[in-house]
Each structure stands twice: as structure tokens, then as C-alpha cells.
Amino acid sequence: MPTDRPDHARELARTREFFAPRAADWETRFPDDGPRYAAAVAELALRPGQIVLDAGCGTGRALPALRDAVGARGTVLGLDLTPEMVRQAAALGRGAVAGLAAADCGRLPLRDGVLDAVFAAGLISHLPQPQGALADLARATRPGGRLALFHPVGRAALAARHGRALTPDDLRAEPNLRPLLAGSGWRLTHYADLDDRFLALAERT
């Protein structure tokens, strides 16, 4: 269910402008987060041979763990709106473990029901139309497939890092996230908002 609002393209352009200059040193900012990504990938319980998308993959930090989880027979895709992020992922060698492409996860270049799982780290708060993007991710995922919305720190720690207060309208607060997911083809099955991890797991309905 991609959005066609007239200002949608402008909002995506602003997102690209924000992330493009951050691509080159993205992974040097928080170099110790790797084990947290691997632990979050493990929660997706992927099986060898499965097909998984890293939506908003950035420089592809999660891609090696996703490849380990699905094995050589599986398929790992890393898509990101910002071409500079995708180029940096390639420069870091992530193209050896995943197919990489620049794409909007609200308009996925994927057939219906082709994915077994979606991993999305740090993505949803950057989406101008989260419901439309989550619905397109659901469209591309088979019934029973899984979604992980992850961040390597919890909501309160992230707000403090950015010098802002948490507000009740925060998209990732459980009372907001549960209906957002339900309205876009997902059922929330697990929710953890801790100092050192935000992880919401959902199943394609």
C-alpha cells in the first residue's frame, strides 16, 4: 500500500539528505553494537534456506548475521533509500553476503509473499508514512513470516542521546505500535524496551 501523497517524495528526499553525509563514518559512531545486532537477528529464528530482507540496511551492519542465519542456500537482501549508504555497504564488502540495492521500503521492488522475514533496525521513526511502509513490507512477506523492529538502545536512552524527552505519541511506544502494526498486516508478538535494546517482533497475519 504505497503512499502517493504529493509531499511524500519531498520527505524521502529530506531523509536521503540527512543520511547521505553520515554514510562514510556510520559504523565508527557506535563500533561496539555488533553483538546486539547479532542477538536481535537470532530472535527472528531464521532457518537455513530462508529469504530475509534488511529494510533500511544502512551500511549493512546486520547483513553478516542474517547470512549466517539463513546459510549459503538462503537469500539476504539489503535495501536502503540512501544510495550513499548502499555504496558504503558495498565498500565494506557486504555485497559478498547480501544483494544490495537502493529502494524505498514503502515501494518494495519485490513480489507478494516472497519474504520469510524482515529485519529493520532504526528504520520506522524515519518513515514519513510508517503505516504505508509497514503494509508494503507485509505485502512482500508470506503469512506467518516475521518482522523485527530493532534499535541497539531503548527509547529512553535514545531520547536522552538526542537531548529530547519521550512523549506519549512516540511511534514505538507499545500502545501506539501495536495498533500501527495491526493496521498494516502484522501482529505484535514480543515487545522489549530496555536500556540496551529496543526489540518488537511481529508476525504477518
Ligand SMILES: C[S@@+](CC[C@H](N)C(=O)[O-])C[C@H]1O[C@@H](n2cnc3c(N)ncnc32)[C@H](O)[C@@H]1O
Ligand atoms: C538509523 S539508520 C539505520 C541503518 C541500519 N539499519 C543500522 O542499524 O545501522 C536508518 C536508515 O534507514 C534508511 N531509510 C529511511 N527511510 C527509508 C525508506 N523509506 N526506505 C528504505 N530505507 C530508508 C536511511 O537511509 C538509513 O540508512
